[in-house]
Amino acid sequence: QSALTQPASVSGSPGQSITISCTGTRSDIGFYDFVSWYQQHPGKAPKLMLYDVGKRPSGISNRFSGSKSGDTASLTISGLQAEDEADYYCSSYTSSSTWVFGGGTKLTVL
Amino acid sequence: QVQLQQSGPGLVKPSETLSLTCAVSGYSINNGYYWAWIRQPPGKGLEWIGAIYQSVRTYYNPSLKSRVTISIDASKNEFSLKLSSVTAADTAVYWCARHLYVVDTWGQGTLVTVSS
Numbered sequence: 001q002s003a004l005t006q007p008a009s010v011s012g013s014p015g016q017s018i019t020i021s022c023t024g025t026r027s028d029i030g031f032y033d034f035v036s037w038y039q040q041h042p043g044k045a046p047k048l049m050l051y052d053v054g055k056r057p058s059g060i061s062n063r064f065s066g067s068k069s070g071d072t073a074s075l076t077i078s079g080l081q082a083e084d085e086a087d088y089y090c091s092s093y094t095s096s097s098t099w100v101f102g103g104g105t106k107l108t109v110l
Numbered sequence: 111q112v113q114l115q116q117s118g119p120g121l122v123k124p125s126e127t128l129s130l131t132c133a134v135s136g137y138s139i140n141n142g143y144y145w146a147w148i149r150q151p152p153g154k155g156l157e158w159i160g161a162i163y164q165s166v167r168t169y170y171n172p173s174l175k176s177r178v179t180i181s182i183d184a185s186k187n188e189f190s191l192k193l194s195s196v197t198a199a200d201t202a203v204y205w206c207a208r209h210l211y212v213v214d215t216w217g218q219g220t221l222v223t224v225s226s
Contacts, residue, residue, distance in 0.1 A: 034212075
Protein backbone atom coordinates (compact mmCIF):
# COMPACT_ATOMS: atom_id res chain seq x y z
CA GLN A 1 0.00 0.00 0.00
CA SER A 2 1.24 3.46 -0.81
CA ALA A 3 1.29 6.31 1.66
CA LEU A 4 -1.42 8.91 1.26
CA THR A 5 -0.17 12.04 -0.51
CA GLN A 6 0.18 15.27 1.43
CA PRO A 7 2.04 18.49 0.60
CA ALA A 8 5.43 18.56 2.29
CA SER A 9 4.83 21.98 3.79
CA VAL A 10 2.30 24.76 4.18
CA SER A 11 2.54 28.10 5.91
CA GLY A 12 0.34 30.91 7.08
CA SER A 13 0.31 33.99 9.25
CA PRO A 14 -1.40 34.18 12.63
CA GLY A 15 -5.13 34.61 12.23
CA GLN A 16 -5.20 33.22 8.70
CA SER A 17 -6.65 29.91 7.55
CA ILE A 18 -4.76 27.08 5.89
CA THR A 19 -5.84 23.82 4.30
CA ILE A 20 -3.84 20.61 4.06
CA SER A 21 -4.89 18.06 1.47
CA CYS A 22 -4.55 14.30 1.70
CA THR A 23 -5.02 12.26 -1.46
CA GLY A 24 -5.57 8.53 -1.49
CA THR A 25 -7.35 6.04 -3.70
CA ARG A 26 -10.69 4.34 -4.10
CA SER A 27 -9.37 1.66 -1.76
CA ASP A 28 -8.89 3.93 1.22
CA ILE A 29 -10.12 7.53 1.42
CA GLY A 30 -12.51 7.02 -1.46
CA PHE A 31 -13.96 3.88 0.07
CA TYR A 32 -14.50 4.80 3.73
CA ASP A 33 -15.16 7.83 5.88
CA PHE A 34 -12.56 6.58 8.37
CA VAL A 35 -10.16 9.45 7.75
CA SER A 36 -8.35 10.93 10.71
CA TRP A 37 -5.80 13.69 11.27
CA TYR A 38 -2.97 13.80 13.79
CA GLN A 39 -0.82 16.67 15.01
CA GLN A 40 2.75 15.95 16.03
CA HIS A 41 5.12 18.29 17.79
CA PRO A 42 8.86 17.47 17.74
CA GLY A 43 9.78 14.57 19.96
CA LYS A 44 6.16 13.87 20.89
CA ALA A 45 3.64 11.18 20.03
CA PRO A 46 0.99 12.17 17.50
CA LYS A 47 -2.22 13.67 18.86
CA LEU A 48 -5.63 12.97 17.33
CA MET A 49 -7.23 16.15 16.00
CA LEU A 50 -10.05 14.86 13.78
CA TYR A 51 -11.66 11.48 13.10
CA ASP A 52 -14.33 10.13 10.76
CA VAL A 53 -13.39 12.94 8.33
CA GLY A 54 -14.59 15.87 10.36
CA LYS A 55 -15.39 14.91 13.95
CA ARG A 56 -13.40 16.50 16.77
CA PRO A 57 -12.39 14.60 19.91
CA SER A 58 -13.22 16.22 23.19
CA GLY A 59 -10.93 19.17 23.90
CA ILE A 60 -9.97 19.92 20.30
CA SER A 61 -10.64 23.48 19.17
CA ASN A 62 -13.37 24.12 16.62
CA ARG A 63 -10.71 25.97 14.63
CA PHE A 64 -9.90 22.52 13.24
CA SER A 65 -12.26 21.13 10.64
CA GLY A 66 -12.21 18.38 8.05
CA SER A 67 -13.88 17.41 4.83
CA LYS A 68 -13.66 14.84 2.07
CA SER A 69 -14.40 14.77 -1.63
CA GLY A 70 -13.82 11.60 -3.58
CA ASP A 71 -10.34 10.28 -2.87
CA THR A 72 -9.13 13.49 -1.19
CA ALA A 73 -9.56 14.60 2.39
CA SER A 74 -8.72 18.03 3.75
CA LEU A 75 -7.84 19.55 7.10
CA THR A 76 -8.54 23.24 7.58
CA ILE A 77 -7.18 25.26 10.46
CA SER A 78 -8.74 28.68 10.91
CA GLY A 79 -7.44 31.53 13.05
CA LEU A 80 -3.89 30.19 12.95
CA GLN A 81 -2.00 30.36 16.21
CA ALA A 82 1.69 29.92 16.92
CA GLU A 83 0.95 26.71 18.84
CA ASP A 84 -0.50 25.17 15.67
CA GLU A 85 3.00 24.94 14.19
CA ALA A 86 3.64 21.20 13.94
CA ASP A 87 3.61 18.25 11.57
CA TYR A 88 0.21 16.97 10.49
CA TYR A 89 -0.57 13.46 9.29
CA CYS A 90 -3.70 12.08 7.72
CA SER A 91 -4.66 8.44 8.06
CA SER A 92 -7.25 6.15 6.54
CA TYR A 93 -8.60 2.66 6.95
CA THR A 94 -8.26 0.62 3.77
CA SER A 95 -10.27 -2.02 1.97
CA SER A 96 -7.51 -4.51 2.88
CA SER A 97 -8.30 -4.07 6.58
CA THR A 98 -5.09 -2.17 7.12
CA TRP A 99 -4.34 1.45 7.94
CA VAL A 100 -2.24 3.90 5.97
CA PHE A 101 -0.74 7.27 6.89
CA GLY A 102 0.07 10.26 4.76
CA GLY A 103 3.65 11.40 4.32
CA GLY A 104 3.11 14.34 6.65
CA THR A 105 2.88 18.11 6.23
CA LYS A 106 4.99 20.61 8.12
CA LEU A 107 2.92 23.65 9.09
CA THR A 108 4.87 26.85 9.67
CA VAL A 109 3.20 29.81 11.33
CA LEU A 110 4.97 32.86 9.99
CA GLN B 111 -7.44 5.09 31.96
CA VAL B 112 -5.60 2.89 29.47
CA GLN B 113 -1.83 3.09 29.52
CA LEU B 114 0.73 1.41 27.27
CA GLN B 115 4.29 0.79 28.49
CA GLN B 116 6.85 -0.32 25.94
CA SER B 117 10.00 -2.31 26.60
CA GLY B 118 12.77 -3.71 24.48
CA PRO B 119 16.31 -3.03 23.29
CA GLY B 120 17.25 0.25 21.66
CA LEU B 121 20.02 -1.27 19.58
CA VAL B 122 19.73 -4.22 17.20
CA LYS B 123 22.37 -5.63 14.88
CA PRO B 124 21.75 -5.87 11.12
CA SER B 125 20.13 -9.14 10.00
CA GLU B 126 18.87 -9.86 13.53
CA THR B 127 15.31 -9.69 14.87
CA LEU B 128 13.89 -6.59 16.51
CA SER B 129 11.64 -7.45 19.47
CA LEU B 130 9.47 -5.04 21.42
CA THR B 131 6.75 -5.59 24.01
CA CYS B 132 3.88 -3.35 25.06
CA ALA B 133 2.26 -3.88 28.47
CA VAL B 134 -1.36 -2.74 28.70
CA SER B 135 -2.83 -1.44 31.94
CA GLY B 136 -6.32 -0.20 32.65
CA TYR B 137 -7.96 -2.36 29.98
CA SER B 138 -8.21 -6.06 29.18
CA ILE B 139 -6.44 -6.73 25.92
CA ASN B 140 -9.04 -9.26 24.75
CA ASN B 141 -11.99 -6.93 25.31
CA GLY B 142 -11.74 -5.53 21.80
CA TYR B 143 -9.72 -2.88 20.00
CA TYR B 144 -6.83 -3.40 17.66
CA TRP B 145 -3.38 -3.42 19.24
CA ALA B 146 -0.91 -1.97 16.80
CA TRP B 147 2.67 -1.00 16.10
CA ILE B 148 3.55 2.20 14.27
CA ARG B 149 7.02 3.49 13.47
CA GLN B 150 8.68 6.72 12.39
CA PRO B 151 12.21 6.84 10.93
CA PRO B 152 14.21 9.90 12.00
CA GLY B 153 12.94 12.97 10.19
CA LYS B 154 10.34 10.98 8.26
CA GLY B 155 6.66 10.18 8.41
CA LEU B 156 4.56 7.65 10.26
CA GLU B 157 4.24 4.08 9.02
CA TRP B 158 1.60 1.63 10.25
CA ILE B 159 3.33 -1.73 10.75
CA GLY B 160 0.41 -3.93 11.71
CA ALA B 161 -2.14 -4.84 14.34
CA ILE B 162 -3.70 -7.75 16.18
CA TYR B 163 -7.33 -8.19 17.24
CA GLN B 164 -8.70 -10.59 19.83
CA SER B 165 -5.45 -12.55 19.95
CA VAL B 166 -6.01 -14.35 16.68
CA ARG B 167 -6.59 -11.93 13.84
CA THR B 168 -3.53 -10.13 12.55
CA TYR B 169 -3.23 -7.43 9.92
CA TYR B 170 0.09 -6.34 8.45
CA ASN B 171 1.41 -3.62 6.17
CA PRO B 172 1.97 -5.46 2.89
CA SER B 173 5.43 -3.91 2.54
CA LEU B 174 6.55 -5.47 5.84
CA LYS B 175 4.35 -8.55 6.01
CA SER B 176 7.08 -11.08 5.23
CA ARG B 177 9.17 -9.91 8.21
CA VAL B 178 6.58 -8.99 10.85
CA THR B 179 4.89 -10.97 13.59
CA ILE B 180 2.55 -9.40 16.13
CA SER B 181 1.27 -11.53 18.98
CA ILE B 182 -0.63 -11.24 22.26
CA ASP B 183 0.11 -12.77 25.64
CA ALA B 184 -3.28 -12.43 27.29
CA SER B 185 -2.03 -13.86 30.59
CA LYS B 186 0.31 -10.86 30.88
CA ASN B 187 -2.06 -8.43 29.14
CA GLU B 188 0.65 -7.46 26.70
CA PHE B 189 1.40 -7.66 23.00
CA SER B 190 4.63 -7.90 21.07
CA LEU B 191 6.31 -7.04 17.80
CA LYS B 192 8.97 -9.06 16.06
CA LEU B 193 10.61 -7.71 12.91
CA SER B 194 13.15 -10.03 11.34
CA SER B 195 16.18 -9.44 9.12
CA VAL B 196 16.48 -5.79 10.08
CA THR B 197 18.59 -3.28 8.19
CA ALA B 198 19.53 0.34 8.77
CA ALA B 199 16.27 1.29 7.06
CA ASP B 200 14.39 -0.13 10.05
CA THR B 201 15.95 2.44 12.38
CA ALA B 202 12.99 4.37 13.78
CA VAL B 203 10.96 5.34 16.80
CA TYR B 204 8.53 2.49 17.35
CA TRP B 205 5.21 3.10 19.09
CA CYS B 206 2.68 0.64 20.34
CA ALA B 207 -0.88 1.88 20.10
CA ARG B 208 -4.52 1.05 20.67
CA HIS B 209 -7.00 1.80 17.93
CA LEU B 210 -10.32 1.10 16.39
CA TYR B 211 -10.52 3.34 13.36
CA VAL B 212 -8.34 5.94 15.07
CA VAL B 213 -5.44 5.66 17.47
CA ASP B 214 -6.66 6.79 20.87
CA THR B 215 -3.72 5.67 23.02
CA TRP B 216 0.01 5.66 22.33
CA GLY B 217 2.95 4.11 24.13
CA GLN B 218 5.91 6.27 25.06
CA GLY B 219 7.87 5.35 21.94
CA THR B 220 11.18 3.49 21.66
CA LEU B 221 14.03 4.58 19.41
CA VAL B 222 15.46 1.43 17.87
CA THR B 223 18.75 1.83 16.05
CA VAL B 224 19.97 -0.88 13.71
CA SER B 225 23.75 -0.86 13.77
CA SER B 226 26.64 -3.24 14.27
